[in-house]
Amino acid sequence: VLASVSVLSALGWWRWDNLKTTLIWAGGSALLSLYNFQKISTGKAYFKSTMVDAAGLAAVVAFVTASHTFSLATELVIAAALILLSLVVALSDRAEKLRSIHLGGMAIMIVLALLMLGNSIYYSITHLSDFASADTARDFAIPILLTVMFLPFLYCLHLYSVYEGVFASFHFSMKDPTLRRYTAWKLIRELRADTVGLLRWQHHAALFPPQDAAEIDASIAEVRKVRRLSVRPPKVSPRFGWLPHLATTFLDNAGLRTNAYRRTHDGWRASSDYLDLGKAPFPNNIAYYVEGAELTVAKLKLVLNINAPEEAEQAQERFSQFASLLANAAIPGWPLSGQDLDIKINEQPVVMNGYALALKKRTWTGGIPGGYDLAFTIEVEDSVCK
Known part of the structure; x- marks a missing residue:
C-alpha cells in the first residue's frame, strides 16, 4: 500500500487530502482481500468482481460517504474504528460461536455508514461547487487505482501460497534432498504460474508418489497434457x-x-x-x-x-x-x-x-x-x- 501511494504521489495523483480515503480502502477492501486471497483461484471471475466492487455502485456510495472530511483527529478516529470493525467482522465470519459478534459488528458498521452517508449527502448538496471539482474526482479515482495496483500483489501472494503448499507436501514424502530440489526446479520451470496445474500435480503425486526424476518428469508431463486438453478439448462423438x-x-x-x-x-x-x-x-x-x-x-x-x-x-x-x-x-x-x-x-x-x-x-x-x-x-x- 505504501509503495502504491508513493507511486501515485510521485505522479501527482495522491495528496494528503486523500489520506482518509486511502485508510478506509486499506482497512476495508484491501484487508478483506488479504483475508480471502485464496479466491483468486477462481480466475478471471475474481478479478472481474474485484473491479466491479472497486468502481461499481458500492464504490460510488463509499465515495460520497467519504466526500465530507472532518478534522484530522476526528478522521483518524473514524478510520481506526472502521478498520477495527472490519477486522472483527472478517475474523468472526467463519466461526459459528462468534455469530452474534459478527452480526453486532455489521450492525454498528451499517449505522456508522448511514450516518456518514447522510452527512455527506447533505454537505454535497449545500456545497455543490466544492463537491464538483478536480479534487473530488481524484478522491474517487484513488481507491480504483489502488485496487488495480494491489491485484498483482494479491496474485503473487496466491502463487506463493500454492507453491508453499505444494513444496510442503513432498518435503517429507521425498527423503532424497536432491530429488526434492529437482522436483521444485522442474515444477517452477514447467508449470510456472499455473496454480491449477500445480494443485493437480500435488493431488497426482499423493496418489502416485514419484520415486525418481523420470517419474517426476512423467507426472508433470501428464498434468500439462490434461491442462492443454481442458483448454483445447478434442471433439468426441x-x-x-x-x-x-x-x-x-x-x-x-x-x-x-x-x-x-x-x-x-x-x-x-x-x-x-x-x-x-x-x-x-x-x-x-x-x-x-x-x-x-x-x-x-x-x-x-x-x-x-x-x-x-x-x-x-x-x-x-x-x-x-x-x-x-x-x-x-x-x-x-x-x-x-x-x-x-x-x-x-x-x-x-x-x-x-x-x-x-x-x-x-x-x-x-x-x-x-x-x-x-x-x-x-x-x-x-x-x-x-x-
Missing part, C-alpha cells in the same frame, strides 16, 4: 461419452460442483461434495460422480444417501428433480423426446437416445435402521452392452 470439462459441470447450478477430473487407481473420475437435504441432525444427502477415461466420461452417477428415513419421501422428490436435471443436461435431444423420467428401481436399464439409464437401490444391512441409498446412472449404451 456422443456415442463415446462426454467431454470431462462438460460432464463435471452438468449440475453446477444445482449446487453439485465437482472437483477436478483426475486419474486415480480406479480410473479417471471426479466427484462433488455432499449436498445436505432436510434439517435432521444427520441429514440425507446427494452427491454427483463422473467416471471414464482420460478423454471421455462414460458414466454419470447421482447418489442419494438416506441417513434420516423419516425424511426419505421429501429427499426422494429432490433426488428425482436432480435426476431430471442431469438427464436434460447429459442426453442430447432429451427435452424434445416427450418422455418423462420414469425408471423402475433395480430393473434393467432403460435405453434412450443411445444412453442407458438405471436406478439401483441398496438397503444398508448395518448402521442406520431403515437407511439405504439410491444410485441413478447414465451410461453410454455401448459401454453397458460390453
